[in-house]
Amino acid sequence: MAQLASPHALYISEILFAISYHLADDKKTLARLARCCHAFSEPALSVLWSSVRSFSPFIPLLPPTVKLLWDHGQFDEVTLAEFQCPPEEEWRVFDSYARRVRRLNSGSCHQTVARIRSGTTSFPLLRSLSLQLAEPLDVQGHLFSDSLRSLKISGPAYVHCKDDRVQMAIAQVARDAPLVEYLHIEDYTYSVAQSSLPPLNFAHLRAVEISAFFDYSLLQSLCHILSEAPVTQLKVELPPLPNKEWNISTPVFPALTSLQICGNPASAERFVFHLTSVGLQELSIHHTRGPASAADYRQLLSLVADKYSDTLQQLSLSLSQSPTPNYPYDLSQAVLDDFYALAPRFSRLETLHLSLPHNRYVHLAPEPTVESPTWPSLKLLDF
Structure with a gap:
């Protein structure tokens, strides 16, 4: 046949x-x-194998002596310090699959392998990595591939962290993956050690997202070490405004053109005040939690008009449903009145989104219209 x-x-x-x-x-x-x-x-x-949601599929592919650590849960400092990395031929099967991975969601297992195999990058062609820092990184390790373009770093999932592991991880990214374009920093620690790191060289970093529950000390540290990066898009969740002043003297995000802020208006006003960008085109402020007053919004809107009335093209302002102990529609009317007074200064504003809580029995007047001469360049209105 x-x-x-x-x-x-x-x-x-x-x-x-x-x-x-x-x-x-x-x-x-x-x-x-x-x-x-x-x-x-x-x-x-x-x-x-191009997209892997966890490190687990790689555990059976590890060299026998390394896999034995997982089988017996031997991750203590003494064991890892004395452990001898297996020869390269024992990593052959692991490498044959790891080189195919482009997107990886990983955690402590990945960090441990990078520490054991400090002279080699485990995933050499990785483009996108999501990593939770369960422990401080080994300075000698190569956790981040030079092919990396997108990175999400999550801090330890407990309340207090006694070291600056998030900042040190970003320093390793700058060293080993200088072509990264997108950086998402997420943390769950309410207090963290200060870092003395200088501004880092991220020549290709364009988009940054900082979403976390931390105090201003970590935010100031992150802004300082990213201050020389050409970031054009920034999304940040601000903690409540502290009693101490913002103490960064270096320029903060000078290339910024798009900014999204989640936080109360007082914190947003302080953050915008310290921006050195002169060409902000898109601004979104969403009041998520914390108290607010009409005076807070008045100062915020006035500052935005002073700095960016000639460049701003898109503006979005969303108030929480219960921003004050008083009736929310009273605050909405005050914010609307303050914005109307400043509206003629925004000569290039093309898109306006206003989301204001109100009582259905109370009419917010006057209502904005596209035809009004107050809005010379407005093309899209969402109210």
């Missing part, structure tokens, strides 16, 4: 990869394709 020849399409790698990418969400089918024939093996495995 004559043996059937393989279809010519199976000799075209681009077609095989296109089929595999089409099945990216169907892990079981990709696994079957990888096992069914040699032609499909490489593209199917590449897509199957």
Whole structure:
């Protein structure tokens, strides 16, 4: 009996990869394709392992002596300090899969492997990494690949942290992954050690998101070490305004064009005050928690008009449903009146979004309209 020849399409790698990418969400089918024939093996495995949600699939692939640490839970400092890294040939299977990974969500296991194998980057072609810092990083380790473009760092999930592990992790990113473009910093510690790190060289960093429950000391430290990065987009969740003053003397985010703030208006006003950007085009302020008064909003709006009335093109202002102990619609009316008084100064404003809590029996007057001469460049109004 004559043996059937393989279809010519199976000799075209681009077609095989296109089929595999089409099945990216169907892990079981990709696994079957990888096992069914040699032609499909490489593209199917590449897509199957391109995005990994945890480090767990790599544990069975570790060298026997390293896997033994996991089996017995031996992660203490003494054991790791005395542990000898296995030779490179024992990492061959692990590396054959790790080099396929482009997106990884990881934690302490990844950090431990990076510490054991300090001279090698475990995932050399990684593009996106989400990492929770369960412990301080090993300074000698190479946790971050130079191919990395997107990074989310989460601090330890407990209330108080006695070291500056978040800042030190960012310093390692600057050292090992200088081409990173997006950085998301998330932390759950209410108090953290101050860092003496200087401004770091992030020549390609464009977008930063800082979402956390921490005090101003960590925020000031982060702003300081990122102060020389050409960040154009920033999203930040501000802690309540402290009694002490903001003490950063270096320019903060001079290239910023888009800013999203979650926090009360007093904190937002202090943050905007210390921005050195002269070309802010998009501003969004969402009052999430904490007290607020009409005077707080008046100062905030006045500052925004003073600094960015000639450049601002999009403005969004959202008040919490219960920003004050008083009736929320009283504050809404006051904010609206203050904004109307400043509106003619925003000569380039094209998009305006106002979300103000109010009582259905109380009419907020006057209502804004696009046709009003108060809004010379307005094209989109959401009220």
